[in-house]
Amino acid sequence: MVHTTKGIVLRTVSYGENSVIVLLYTELFGLQSYIVNGARTSKKTAAKNNLFQPACILELEVYHNDLKNLQRIKEARWHYLYQDIFFNMPKNMVALFMTELLQKVIRQPEHNPDLFNFIEDAYIQLDKADIKVTAGYPLFFALQLTSFFGFSIRDDYTPVKKILDLREGEFVKHLPQHPHYLEEPASAAISQLLKVMQPFELHHIALPLAVRRELLGSILQFYALHIQDFGVMKSLPVLQEILS
Template identity: 35%
Template sequence: MLQKTRGIALSYIRYRETSIISRVYTEDFGLQSYIVNGVRSAKSKSNRIALFQPLTLLDMVVYYKADRELHRLSEVKISHPFQSLPFEVTKSTIALFVTEMLNKVLKEEAGSPTLFQFLVNAVLFLEEARTNYENFHLSFLLKLSFFLGFGPESAREFENQLREHSVPFLPDETTEKALNSILRHPIGTPVELSRAARNELLDALVAYYHVHIDSLGEVKSLPVLREVLG
């Protein structure tokens, strides 16, 4: 049955000679996989594969059946064309990391409009921001953790949970204050962190996700993000 929904492209893999299978987090159906035919064909005149680049915001008409693992698209278009996110090194590095984390932690196959809107708002902030996005990845992970069911209420709770799992994290007063500020304020709120403190908090956040998600595995984009943003 044909259904309209919004989606956020997460990743894709090659399928057969000219097609792909794209993973998309949808507003109405949660995480879904779609077969997209012909996008890698030399005869294809349109650059449709660009629709499925990480974090692309989509308007979709899909063939949906609850008992299927693979679905098909009837119509798809970009709802908000990017002007900066794929082209600026800092932003594209953040997007790479965010996409990898989302691919690892989004498991449910049921829609969550609240989570979906949070993700859309976060992507649009990163796309449109000209300043105050150097801590975006930290704020994003902290706020996402609440949707996943393990968000800490304070810096002290965050530290205690890590300590209980033998993860060393002993922030100084400035870093603890910054962590509390990130927890309490919207993404993009200015927070002063040194390069070293930002790296320390990033590593602690990834460790925090490992504590709560056994299947997280290696985060391959982490070293690049640490180098670029620090």
């Protein structure tokens, strides 16, 4: 049976002599893998293969079978055509960071329209963002994403509770008996970022480069404490260099 759904490209790998396998997060079926035959055989199909770059937001007609691990695409076209992400190096690296993070946290094919809408909007807002918003975007996205996976940081910062316990995801009065925590001013900055509901609000938060780097590293540590086998973010060193 053919279904129409939106899908966001997370990864594309070559398969055989002329095909690719595309990992997509879809609106209807969650995380799915699709084989695209003949994607690398001619200029025409190579141009179509540009649709399957990481972060692309597509409109798809797909064949779906719950009993199969590998699905097929009948038709693919742009749902949202980026104006800036593929041509702006900082935005492109932020998009690749977001895509890698999604691959690490989305592991099952559950249908979750709220998560899909959040991810779709996050990429579109990045495409429209200015320089200042782009610089803080990895922090905003990584913090907001946690709420969909049940381990978000509780924003209960006060002048008394000003130490962020990364293991527990909350602000506390006293230093924890483990090394996974943040003190001021980094903990206060996290509290500020947790209050950001829309990307444009990042304009109101001035964070020096060194602080942004520390915070992003700590947020990824938070992920590693709550997601088994989270591993290392390969895009992080390049992202930090590009946004420096």
